[in-house]
Amino acid sequence: MSQLSIDDIRVLCDAHSKPLELHFQYGTAGFRTLGNTLDSVLFRVGILAGLRSKRLDGKTIGVMVTASHNPEADNGVKLVDPRGEMLEAAWETHATVLANASTTDDFLHALDLFVRNVKIDLSKPSRVVYARDTRPSGVALISSLEDGLKAIGAEARDAGVTTTPILHYLVKAINTKGTKESYGDDSEDGYFKKLSDSFKKLVAGRPKITPLVIDCANGVGAPIAAKLVEYLGESIPLILENTSITTLGALNNACGADFVKTMQKLPPSLVEVLKPGQRACSLDGDADRLMYYYLDDRGYFSMLDGDKIAALVAAFIVDLVKLAGLESTIKVGVVQTAYANGASTRYLAKRLPVKCVPTGVKHLHHAAEHYNIGVYFEANGHGTVLFSPQAQETLANHEPSTPAQSTALNHLVNLTHLINQTVGDALSDMLLVEVVLAHKSYTGVEWNSLYADLPNRLVKVVVSDRNAFRTEDAERRLISPSGLQAKIDELVRRYDGGRSFVRPSGTEDVVRVYAEAILKTQADELAFRVAGLVYDEAGGDPSRRPKEFL
Numbered sequence: 059m060s061q062l063s064i065d066d067i068r069v070l071c072d073a074h075s076k077p078l079e080l081h082f083q084y085g086t087a088g089f090r091t092l093g094n095t096l097d098s099v100l101f102r103v104g105i106l107a108g109l110r111s112k113r114l115d116g117k118t119i120g121v122m123v124t125a126s127h128n129p130e131a132d133n134g135v136k137l138v139d140p141r142g143e144m145l146e147a148a149w150e151t152h153a154t155v156l157a158n159a160s161t162t163d164d165f166l167h168a169l170d171l172f173v174r175n176v177k178i179d180l181s182k183p184s185r186v187v188y189a190r191d192t193r194p195s196g197v198a199l200i201s202s203l204e205d206g207l208k209a210i211g212a213e214a215r216d217a218g219v220t221t222t223p224i225l226h227y228l229v230k231a232i233n234t235k236g237t238k239e240s241y242g243d244d245s246e247d248g249y250f251k252k253l254s255d256s257f258k259k260l261v262a263g264r265p266k267i268t269p270l271v272i273d274c275a276n277g278v279g280a281p282i283a284a285k286l287v288e289y290l291g292e293s294i295p296l297i298l299e300n301t302s303i304t305t306l307g308a309l310n311n312a313c314g315a316d317f318v319k320t321m322q323k324l325p326p327s328l329v330e331v332l333k334p335g336q337r338a339c340s341l342d343g344d345a346d347r348l349m350y351y352y353l354d355d356r357g358y359f360s361m362l363d364g365d366k367i368a369a370l371v372a373a374f375i376v377d378l379v380k381l382a383g384l385e386s387t388i389k390v391g392v393v394q395t396a397y398a399n400g401a402s403t404r405y406l407a408k409r410l411p412v413k414c415v416p417t418g419v420k421h422l423h424h425a426a427e428h429y430n431i432g433v434y435f436e437a438n439g440h441g442t443v444l445f446s447p448q449a450q451e452t453l454a455n456h457e458p459s460t461p462a463q464s465t466a467l468n469h470l471v472n473l474t475h476l477i478n479q480t481v482g483d484a485l486s487d488m489l490l491v492e493v494v495l496a497h498k499s500y501t502g503v504e505w506n507s508l509y510a511d512l513p514n515r516l517v518k519v520v521v522s523d524r525n526a527f528r529t530e531d532a533e534r535r536l537i538s539p540s541g542l543q544a545k546i547d548e549l550v551r552r553y554d555g556g557r558s559f560v561r562p563s564g565t566e567d568v569v570r571v572y573a574e575a576i577l578k579t580q581a582d583e584l585a586f587r588v589a590g591l592v593y594d595e596a597g598g599d600p601s602r603r604p605k606e607f608l
């Protein structure tokens with residue numbers, strides 16, 4: 059590590075010592091746990107980000123400080139690779155090793171080993187762009203991160219308080235600046251212009267869009283959506299709710315995409331706001347998830363989740379590809395996870411190829427890259443659409459032979475600008491949904507009737523060691539604890555249309571249980587019975603066994 063001043067690193071590392079009793083893990087979406095325990099992790103992530111950039115010849119790496127849908131007291135950090143995608147999987151392991159070195163000496167030793175093993179040329183430049191969401195713990199964590207960046211001598215750019223998808227956008231825009239693949243101007247302004255210009259072109263000539271309510275989860279989506287409103291002008295009336303970003307305890311509390319998806323009901327704060335027939339959507343704490351819903355004429359709540367978004371968007375894109383005369387050159391496919399409602403998978407599989415992968419954007423993103431146009435959405439509302447370089451080239455060079463083909467082609471090109479292809483982006487996805495609804499003249503009711511969801515239930519089980527639960531077959535089956543899967547199979551057989559699976563969360567200290575069945579009461583019962591099995595198997599204290607577990 060001759061190019062670095064070890065003494066400087068040592069001094070700074072001493073100031074950010076690791077709490078001895080804690081173990082950190084780079085999980086589904088980076089490190090994520092209580093915000094007030096993450097000081098040492100942020101410092102070390104700063105160093106790691108700098109080294110990742112050096113390893114990639116000075117390309118800019120992104121660092122996002124957020125815990126997304128988690129409660130306000132949690133925080134987290136994840137790294138973004140140069141094309142705006144999630145950190146390469148092998149480096150997740152390096153991140154975990156470095157974060158857990160007990161002392162400064164252990165850390166310096168692990169760092170030295172790492173630099174040599176991964177063959178990092180320390181004389182290379184190092185560039186990092188970072189941002190945070192609105193969590194109160196974010197301020198101190200950014201300062202720990204900055205110390206890490208300073209220690210490694212990285213050229214650092216502070217993108218301030220912004221959404222996760224904007225940070226991903228910035229990383230790609232910075233790294234493609236001045237090239238023919240330029241992703242856009244590397245500023246928030248560039249992002250807003252790109253989205254709003256393409257949106258306006260896509261809805262031009264369609265009937266006026268009716269007002270849409272946005273639940274901003276009292277998070278960073280609020281100020282960012284407020285800026286977007288200015289760029290969108292009169293093209294779409296947006297009503298922003300749950301915008302209290304400075305009220306302590308408000309973030310994701312009884313609002314936001316995760317609340318709506320898990321509780322399958324309206325955030326209480328919208329009860330007086332939403333009118334029968336009106337559409338609304340919820341963002342999560344860092345605005346990378348989107349959940350739509352509406353009240354029907356009788357005031358009943360209906361939810362349109364990530365699966366419904368995938369169905370709406372995939373069908374629209376398939377139609378455009380056909381209309382543009384590109385059916386034989388551009389193949390569209392969909393990627394889902396085990397959480398996808400069985401009815402959505404049946405609906406989609408009749409129309410186009412569908413693949414199931416483990417939870418986590420990185421898995422979906424990579425699988426979607428195998429299609430010319432890959433649509434991926436998790437049921438929780440996380441997703442986007444990827445246009446392969448080959449598909450983008452075809453769209454750029456195709457000579458339409460009729461006016462109808464030309465229109466469809468233009469729409470597809472505009473979609474490549476509207477959609478944030480680096481990662482799931484609630485605001486970009488929201489505009490995408492609005493485009494499709496405007497083109498199809500769909501209300502929420504018509505969109506919802508594409509297929510009927512199978513009743514389902516998601517339950518969290520708190521266990522002492524979630525790592526004891528290991529899965530296979532895209533998380534649809536457990537391989538440990540041994541014998542538990544057989545018990546689940548036995549239970550599932552008793553329910554009409556029953557399906558259930560169990561997997562450890564990568565973002566919260568819990569095991570998740572999903573169940574679906576033909577009837578709602580049966581889906582609930584199956585989920586609670588499986589949750590009971592999980593709790594008992596994990597040695598849960600009988601006196602604290604949640605009473606709903608059967």
Ligand code: G16
Pocket residue numbers: 086087125126127128342346347417418419420436438440562563564565566570
């Ligand atoms: C993150 C990931 C998502 C994943 C979610 C829940 O979302 O990016 O891909 O679906 O966590 O993961 P788990 O069930 O493993 O806890 P977010 O919005 O929290 O960043």
